[in-house]
Amino acid sequence: MNVEKLVDQMLAGDRRALARLMTLVENGHPATNTILSRIHAHCGQAYVVGFTGPPGAGKSTLVDRFTGALRARGYSVGIVAVDPSSPFSGGAVLGDRIRMQAHYLDESVFIRSMSTRGSHGGLSRTTRQIVELLDAFGKNFILVETVGVGQTELDVMRVADTTVVVLVPEAGDTIQTMKAGLLEIADIFVVNKADREGANRIKVELEAMLQLRPTAGWAVPVLLTRAITGDGVETLLEKVMEHRAWREKAGLRARSNAAVRQEEFLLALEEEIARRLAAAAERGAFADVFDRLRQGTIDPYRAALEVVEQSDVIADALRT
Amino acid sequence: MNVEKLVDQMLAGDRRALARLMTLVENGHPATNTILSRIHAHCGQAYVVGFTGPPGAGKSTLVDRFTGALRARGYSVGIVAVDPSSPFSGGAVLGDRIRMQAHYLDESVFIRSMSTRGSHGGLSRTTRQIVELLDAFGKNFILVETVGVGQTELDVMRVADTTVVVLVPEAGDTIQTMKAGLLEIADIFVVNKADREGANRIKVELEAMLQLRPTAGWAVPVLLTRAITGDGVETLLEKVMEHRAWREKAGLRARSNAAVRQEEFLLALEEEIARRLAAAAERGAFADVFDRLRQGTIDPYRAALEVVEQSDVIADALRT
Numbered sequence: 021m022n023v024e025k026l027v028d029q030m031l032a033g034d035r036r037a038l039a040r041l042m043t044l045v046e047n048g049h050p051a052t053n054t055i056l057s058r059i060h061a062h063c064g065q066a067y068v069v070g071f072t073g074p075p076g077a078g079k080s081t082l083v084d085r086f087t088g089a090l091r092a093r094g095y096s097v098g099i100v101a102v103d104p105s106s107p108f109s110g111g112a113v114l115g116d117r118i119r120m121q122a123h124y125l126d127e128s129v130f131i132r133s134m135s136t137r138g139s140h141g142g143l144s145r146t147t148r149q150i151v152e153l154l155d156a157f158g159k160n161f162i163l164v165e166t167v168g169v170g171q172t173e174l175d176v177m178r179v180a181d182t183t184v185v186v187l188v189p190e191a192g193d194t195i196q197t198m199k200a201g202l203l204e205i206a207d208i209f210v211v212n213k214a215d216r217e218g219a220n221r222i223k224v225e226l227e228a229m230l231q232l233r234p235t236a237g238w239a240v241p242v243l244l245t246r247a248i249t250g251d252g253v254e255t256l257l258e259k260v261m262e263h264r265a266w267r268e269k270a271g272l273r274a275r276s277n278a279a280v281r282q283e284e285f286l287l288a289l290e291e292e293i294a295r296r297l298a299a300a301a302e303r304g305a306f307a308d309v310f311d312r313l314r315q316g317t318i319d320p321y322r323a324a325l326e327v328v329e330q331s332d333v334i335a336d337a338l339r340t
Numbered sequence: 341m342n343v344e345k346l347v348d349q350m351l352a353g354d355r356r357a358l359a360r361l362m363t364l365v366e367n368g369h370p371a372t373n374t375i376l377s378r379i380h381a382h383c384g385q386a387y388v389v390g391f392t393g394p395p396g397a398g399k400s401t402l403v404d405r406f407t408g409a410l411r412a413r414g415y416s417v418g419i420v421a422v423d424p425s426s427p428f429s430g431g432a433v434l435g436d437r438i439r440m441q442a443h444y445l446d447e448s449v450f451i452r453s454m455s456t457r458g459s460h461g462g463l464s465r466t467t468r469q470i471v472e473l474l475d476a477f478g479k480n481f482i483l484v485e486t487v488g489v490g491q492t493e494l495d496v497m498r499v500a501d502t503t504v505v506v507l508v509p510e511a512g513d514t515i516q517t518m519k520a521g522l523l524e525i526a527d528i529f530v531v532n533k534a535d536r537e538g539a540n541r542i543k544v545e546l547e548a549m550l551q552l553r554p555t556a557g558w559a560v561p562v563l564l565t566r567a568i569t570g571d572g573v574e575t576l577l578e579k580v581m582e583h584r585a586w587r588e589k590a591g592l593r594a595r596s597n598a599a600v601r602q603e604e605f606l607l608a609l610e611e612e613i614a615r616r617l618a619a620a621a622e623r624g625a626f627a628d629v630f631d632r633l634r635q636g637t638i639d640p641y642r643a644a645l646e647v648v649e650q651s652d653v654i655a656d657a658l659r660t
Contacts, residue, residue, distance in 0.1 A: 287646035331655035
């Protein structure tokens with residue numbers, strides 16, 4: 021496969037090339053770091069909005085309407101739907117994604133579903149890589165939606181410039197248990213299905229909680245929406261734009277500061293080493309160790325501690 | 341911290357030492373591989389039974405009753421509850437775990453909840469390590485319960501000698517979508533809440549599906565249970581024992597064959613390298629690269645590809 025050509029096609033606007041590159045990166049193809057390096061200069065223009073919250077909060081519908089609002093203003097949109105508990109990935113369509121059919125035929129909207137299966141280097145890292153591909157592809161806005169509010173989802177949200185936490189009026193208990201993590205990451209709270217009882221009460225509760233938190237110049241708003249009718253979606257978009265303007269003034273960027281680049285370097289290095297070690301094992305580089313493991317004269321952990329100290333063995337194994 | 345002493349205390353039956361070792365391993369403590377190597381000779385006696393299935397299938401109650409049945413026969417039990425979507429871990433008690441209170445004060449039952457947060461090297465790998473600790477601690481049976489049926493959960497089940505897939509009569513659709521993965525891993529199917537409508541229909545459907553699958557000497561049974569009343573739990577235990585006897589006759593062991601040991605070695609090696617690289621970065625081993633990343637004269641992926649080729653830099657970084 022000619023990866024360079026695939027990248028060129030993608031950069032020229034070929035959606036199928038984009039999809040193929042996503043699959044390569046998800047599967048941890050040997051050329052992953054080469055691909056990411058080649059697109060790097062084309063990244064940094066897209067703005068990433070994350071949507072997270074408990075299942076059933078109506079996130080997919082909200083993302084759908086938010087996409088519509090962005091499209092109405094002429095922006096192109098990439099959508100990454102992350103479901104850590106789903107065995108489906110890649111081209112597969114999540115149940116909720118069916119609702120996105122309004123935009124399915126819109127050439128300016130690219131939708132990608134991801135799951136644990138498609139995450140060679142951890143779901144949050146793979147999500148970031150998929151986002152980079154959409155960024156290089158030229159999407160103005162990238163919406164990342166997660167299902168649930170577990171640690172995986174919180175990690176995934178680190179890719180976002182603006183994180184929208186979506187709740188429903190009945191989510192009182194969820195807030196109690198999750199509040200630390202959710203309060204930490206929320207730039208905007210949305211109480212969706214706001215026609216239901218308790219919407220205002222949860223809004224007031226959230227606002228009270230938020231007041232106890234020191235703000236670094238951005239006061240987290242709590243908005244009421246009804247995604248199904250579109251109520252409140254324009255206000256949400258305005259608040260996202262406000263947050264964006266505030267971040268830009270403050271010089272904040274989720275994916276391009278030095279700390280993120282250093283972390284990304286270390287992760288890429290780990291991944292590259294892991295990939296090369298696996299390939300070395302395939303071609304028999306650890307035949308000795310494997311023999312001893314088979315005979316039971318050494319255990320796997322002791323063997324690892326021994327091998328890591330043998331710099332010539334490691335150097336040999338890392339050679340491609 | 342004296343890790344050797346902690347291991348000795350654990351091997352002598354100290355539950356608190358066991359819990360502390362679990363936390364160290366979950367957090368990827370530098371001594372992880374040393375700990376695992378030290379307990380390795382004490383492992384291999386426990387039998388691991390996995391319980392998986394969609395949320396709401398009553399797995400926790402079933403595990404609770406199954407534990408009771410094992411205890412009634414004098415076996416000691418370790419329970420690992422794995423929830424990939426939960427931000428809680430370690431000593432924390434999952435909602436469902438509260439039902440386990442019947443066994444909470446039983447010294448012969450040790451319960452551990454795990455989540456993504458507590459999984460430095462991936463959830464399935466950390467689960468295996470927690471299982472090894474319980475095995476070395478001397479538990480006769482270790483029950484691993486997952487929430488949901490995503491890829492993460494399927495991976496977690498690889499640690500099990502016998503995998504029980506728990507469904508409910510209403511799970512028809514779930515089966516359709518999940519059937520490939522579930523059929524692949526199930527050694528025993530359980531239709532729980534079997535008093536509900538459709539229980540027999542789903543049993544017949546499952547049996548029909550199973551007949552299309554080539555068996556390697558073990559015919560996967562479909563059992564009906566009502567965990568809440570205990571109905572069918574004794575039969576389940578008998579079937580697990582039958583499967584165990586069949587496996588032992590066939591020479592199968594989930595955690596101790598050569599292939600597993602080789603995989604474990606490679607994973608331990610990767611983890612050890614990742615840990616040492618992170619420590620090296622902390623002490624400034626990559627100051628050069630970090631400067632160039634800050635200046636933007638190199639991207640993280642190109643930098644990783646460069647560094648991996650410099651065997652002296654790698655060897656230096658891997659030194660502790």
